[in-house]
Amino acid sequence: MEDQPSSKPNPPYYDIGKPVTYPQFESKLTLLLVIVGAGPVGLTLSTCLARLGYKIKHIDNRAEATPTGRADGIQPRSLDFLRNMGLKSAIMKNKPARVYEVAFWDPATAGKGVIRTGTWASCPAFIDARYPFTTLLHQGLIERAFISDLKENGVEIKRPWKIAGFTSDEKVNPEYPVEVNLEHVDGTNRETVRAKYLFSGEGARSFVREQLGIGITHKDPIAHVWGVMDGVVKTDFPDIRMKCTIHSDHGSIMVIPRENNMVRLYIQIASSTDPDWHPRKTATIEQVQASAKKILQPYSIEWESVDWYSVYPIGQGISDRYTLDHRVFLGGDACHTHSPKAGQGMNTAFLDAQNLAWKIHAVEAGFADRALLKTYEPERKEVAENLLSFDNKYAKLFSERRPAATEVQAASKHTNGSSNDNEFIKTFKESCEFTSGYGVAYGPNALNWSPDHPAQSHLIHPKGTKLRTGRLMANADVTRVVDANVVHLEQEIPWNGSFRIYIFAGKPSVTATALKDLASHLGGKRSFFGSYLRADIDSVSHFERYNPHSLFFTICTIFAATRPEIEISRDLPGLLARYRDLVYADDRWDRRVPDAKAAAHAKMGVDEEKGGVVVVRPDGYVGIVISLVEGSGTIDALNAYFNAFCAKKTGDSRAQL
């Protein structure tokens, strides 16, 4: 594992757009998967896997990327995700609108038009978000960031092409069971390709889903027809730059600010509860504008331009399955459709894709059992189901009674919950967590430890642990030791398909032996770590930050000490010291734990003296938390955890999924 001088330096470490070299497996030389649809879900999957060097065939039936309109809301947690993908600045340079608060407007008494009845934070202070706002810009600008990144990694979307048919049979070809027939939309050209996987990111009307005969379950039997209009307006309505839900005697409207001084209006044109309901009911631009004028009284509104207008029927629905054979998968709108009010479509799509991407990678790179793919559907389907349930519950609560301003204020406060919370406040909080993206909680399985997991040790989830398995690691500011930069710990490892091992190392004087023991066991050939060393380990550049030893693990060490107290070469054994760029001082004050000596340790609930090890999945969700102890206890628990899903087994444990 010694560093060797290399003839020329690696690409700069931060340039995470460059594919990692994976010499152990050759999946990237052959076609890994066919992706149908270049909306958010397809593009995310493509980008995640192209970064890791896989070969992808990606088609879309539109002649070009979304020019205007469509989805537009990026939730707080999605911005974390985009930053982790290195795409945040490419998106933010479009100067999107940022929604920090939502305003509610209702009929004034005596037919005097609407009045504001309340406002509240879209991501209240009780949620510890780096970016406590919704980012709004049209889907095309978001897609472009992905498309340009894909181009750098050698993937071009083939347009306008569509899928004409497919088969999937491991008996015919166990390695490449999927055969896909593609054709140009005008029928002038055809192509048949063979791949390991097929992914449908086709949207609500998925050809693949239909072919598989997978049904849709509608949570809410009521369907709606919505009109949506992006444009530039002149108005004296004071909250035109805020997200607003407006109920009036003349109908309802939702206002959403946009990039370039634009505003989006959603108007409900018809509902299946209407006596004259027809899902094809429509309305002209002029009709929608006339409705908006009436609804916004006593305020005036005039259109200066209309950028995009669309009318579409939509109902809440969830696909019954996300895959049948773990070769052909669905994601995004092909799996779940919501009312646009939830603003969740694109955000759920991002995370569907990321969830699937690292699992495909782990299986194809020889790291995990194929059974790992079975966790995609339950994890992501539950998220969609919870989302729709909350949406329903919350909407119902709202239609039943209007919350008092004091209730909303109480709910928005920065507290960790209180037994005094009434039903409305509880639902509001849960709803905010869900819509912000921080409410996702994957249930117990091989990845997300629970008392039923095969890994059993008194060191697992020690008393005080605040992290919850299946949920995101808490964010924390720390100081990087090598360059004294203040950084966001949770963002220090970019998307690289690796498990993230965070060693909270407590006080150096207390944990010296435990760290030495852990490093020595990690280095052992039969450890979860030593079993997956790089084949090219002797020729890895000394600039490699994240994967100097293994392509499947990146290790961070965080000491509960100030930066000048830490000397990497003295305080860390060689194996851990090699990750010198990922060694941190937990010496930044945090307002959420104002009295903590080591705020990051405190936020995770890790002992500030003795430390602890946090294993985070490649997508940022906590897998397991283990005490850091002298001897082999820590490594034994780690081995047992990874044994539950890794392809190579250590010790006596058996895989169970």
Added chain:
Amino acid sequence: MEDQPSSKPNPPYYDIGKPVTYPQFESKLTLLLVIVGAGPVGLTLSTCLARLGYKIKHIDNRAEATPTGRADGIQPRSLDFLRNMGLKSAIMKNKPARVYEVAFWDPATAGKGVIRTGTWASCPAFIDARYPFTTLLHQGLIERAFISDLKENGVEIKRPWKIAGFTSDEKVNPEYPVEVNLEHVDGTNRETVRAKYLFSGEGARSFVREQLGIGITHKDPIAHVWGVMDGVVKTDFPDIRMKCTIHSDHGSIMVIPRENNMVRLYIQIASSTDPDWHPRKTATIEQVQASAKKILQPYSIEWESVDWYSVYPIGQGISDRYTLDHRVFLGGDACHTHSPKAGQGMNTAFLDAQNLAWKIHAVEAGFADRALLKTYEPERKEVAENLLSFDNKYAKLFSERRPAATEVQAASKHTNGSSNDNEFIKTFKESCEFTSGYGVAYGPNALNWSPDHPAQSHLIHPKGTKLRTGRLMANADVTRVVDANVVHLEQEIPWNGSFRIYIFAGKPSVTATALKDLASHLGGKRSFFGSYLRADIDSVSHFERYNPHSLFFTICTIFAATRPEIEISRDLPGLLARYRDLVYADDRWDRRVPDAKAAAHAKMGVDEEKGGVVVVRPDGYVGIVISLVEGSGTIDALNAYFNAFCAKKTGDSRAQL
């Protein structure tokens, strides 16, 4: 002043790259100025003026922009400036290195090589900086951000062209007194142009300065020859990612981390105190590398590549004049040269240019007396002189005695100064303020109020005011009322050549009448504001954020209230309400004033109940602070202040500069 509907929307408000339309004056139709040299100072001047729509001839004698090397350090305050210019993200996308701390290394006892003797913050916590770090990337990447912005505003640098001669005589042509002879460097082409101004941003060997016969005064008689090398190294030196000053028995070296895993080494090759001193003394790459190896012992260092290498003699010097006739100006290295250790060259250049830019604009747009231009030299020359004095004083203090670690720790603490500070700590603090860029303090003149200023009123600089004239306004987070976005108040007005009127409006219930009175007086035709209304005021787009009434003023209002308490149409009179995008709630907690009810008010030292008016120059420096009172007291003081330098006079005051 009523808003009128316009047929199509303005460019998006945030797109500050688009020139403002200045229909009142036609300077932009004819050639305003010739700029010689496209380094930082020339590019900044060009960019500032091109943004405002002026016509510029800009030449450079190099065939292309800096490809590698040269200046590289952007100080914290310069990053504020670049952000205000809308150029920060274009520069930061190059992923520069960030220096938060400086490490000092000295000889260990008994010839055992070097050891670290201390580290400290490059921008310690007592400085309230948004970006408390130095940003490092090569000059070419910085220049490119400016060049691409210039291109958008119709300015192309003419290359490789040089200046062959010039004359400046208001008797020959009072409007366009400057005639400049330009020629292609290979002599194949010539051109003579006539302009209002000529600017030399030629660097230390300025042809213009020589032609004017302006001498250089050397503060420090000692000259040095420096070798500087950018490259990629392999080393076990632990602080290779920090800025380091290393003294060893084999010589001295300075280490500066760079973008792309590079590192810059500065090595002093010769000093005029050497017995064999010769300013043309040089050294090969190999010699410098061999020196570095010796100096860094016991650590090893190997070069993997060298990106740039240069040897140059340099001394501290300041040009005796920055202009002779206020038509031909010098700036940047043409005016002041420092040792590279100070890392100040480019930063001083940015601010030289910005200082001159708004003054030329104010004069040419008919806003200010021509005498305003006389403030350029004294303001900027004093900054350069102070900088060199501090550099000398600090360096001397260091060479005399090594500071104890406790001294440095004490100096780095977040305090507002204490009478117990010893000489070293005092000098350290002042030095940090200077090198961070926050130490600039322009002396009293017509722009920077002092008790000697013609404006006299008991309302000026009331008790408690923390802002100091001639210094930057304090930074503060506030909540924008229209969209609930949390923003940096000091960045809310981008560079637009306008004076910034910050109305700290205290409690709405307390200041209602004072605001009404102020607005009513501002609207008066003889006020400093009413005297400079736009000629096209009736056709200004309702999206115009910054200059709906006057091209010379932008008004912000900040209430000491929470956002939901503020209703713009109710709490602000019409004139002030028109700046609806620049109305804020002072409702954000600030760690520096933890007990304040209204942190922004408290940081400025403005009464939290009664408010106050802060006038900030177009370059961000405080001009005057005035109490906000009912009646005409506030407007009288404002009128008196602007009377001191404005072209149109109100009341009986006379201009005095």
